[in-house]
Amino acid sequence: GAVVSQHPSWVICKSGTSVKIECRSLDFQATTMFWYRQFPKQSLMLMATSNEGSKATYEQGVEKDKFLINHASLTLSTLTVTSAHPEDSSFYICSARTSGILNEQFFGPGTRLTVL
Amino acid sequence: GDSVTQMEGPVTLSEEAFLTINCTYTATGYPSLFWYVQYPGEGLQLLLKATKADDKGSNKGFEATYRKETTSFHLEKGSVQVSDSAVYFCALYSGGYQKVTFGTGTKLQVIP
Numbered sequence: 001g002a003v004v005s006q007h008p009s010w011v012i013c014k015s016g017t018s019v020k021i022e023c024r025s026l027d028f029q030a031t032t033m034f035w036y037r038q039f040p041k042q043s044l045m046l047m048a049t050s051n052e053g054s055k056a057t058y059e060q061g062v063e064k065d066k067f068l069i070n071h072a073s074l075t076l077s078t079l080t081v082t083s084a085h086p087e088d089s090s091f092y093i094c095s096a097r098t099s100g101i102l103n104e105q106f107f108g109p110g111t112r113l114t115v116l
Numbered sequence: 117g118d119s120v121t122q123m124e125g126p127v128t129l130s131e132e133a134f135l136t137i138n139c140t141y142t143a144t145g146y147p148s149l150f151w152y153v154q155y156p157g158e159g160l161q162l163l164l165k166a167t168k169a170d171d172k173g174s175n176k177g178f179e180a181t182y183r184k185e186t187t188s189f190h191l192e193k194g195s196v197q198v199s200d201s202a203v204y205f206c207a208l209y210s211g212g213y214q215k216v217t218f219g220t221g222t223k224l225q226v227i228p
Binding site for chain 2: 004006034041042043044046093095097103104105106107108109110112
């Protein structure tokens with residue numbers, strides 16, 4: 001149980017285009033989803049937290065107009081990287097958790113984004 | 117604020133060697149402590165966890181004990197295998213699991 005999927009697993013795009021990444025909780029309802037970014041050989045940096053049906057909360061330094069997050073249902077959150085540039089190339093990982101205390105996050109397999 | 121400090125890698129061991137990856141933390145309140153493993157090109161998988169002081173988490177031969185007196189959660193395995201080669205992250209859950217703080221990760225390479 002507690003499986004989180006991401007799609008696509010990797011994507012290559014041209015500079016200036018937008019890319020959408022999907023995060024799905026397959027066997028549970030995720031009231032909260034998280035988006036992380038991981039640079040090579042570094043740890044995960046939280047980008048934003050999204051609760052179903054409400055606006056995402058972005059961490060300091062993350063441009064909300066560039067990284068659009070939608071959490072439209074209890075099983076799906078999307079991250080759209082708008083007008084992508086080479087510096088946006090990274091490994092993006094989502095996680096999901098159910099409501100209530102002491103509920104850990106379950107992580108997706110990640111999406112490798114390469115912007116040419 | 118909360119923080120997690122891991123030993124720097126990479127750690128290179130021969131197969132069947134003993135593994136220790138150090139992890140120490142600073143936090144207010146009563147955090148829970150986790151170890152995650154990340155294989156190349158993949159996301160994080162939960163390896164083990166401990167939710168209170170003196171608890172021992174274990175899985176797949178890996179163990180870690182929550183030591184409040186030394187604020188540590190060191191990862192150990194008695195005999196590593198080549199398949200254990202991965203990056204290991206120590207993580208701290210706090211604020212009723214609302215917040216996760218990750219260490220920088222330690223890369224383990226096991227050679228035959």
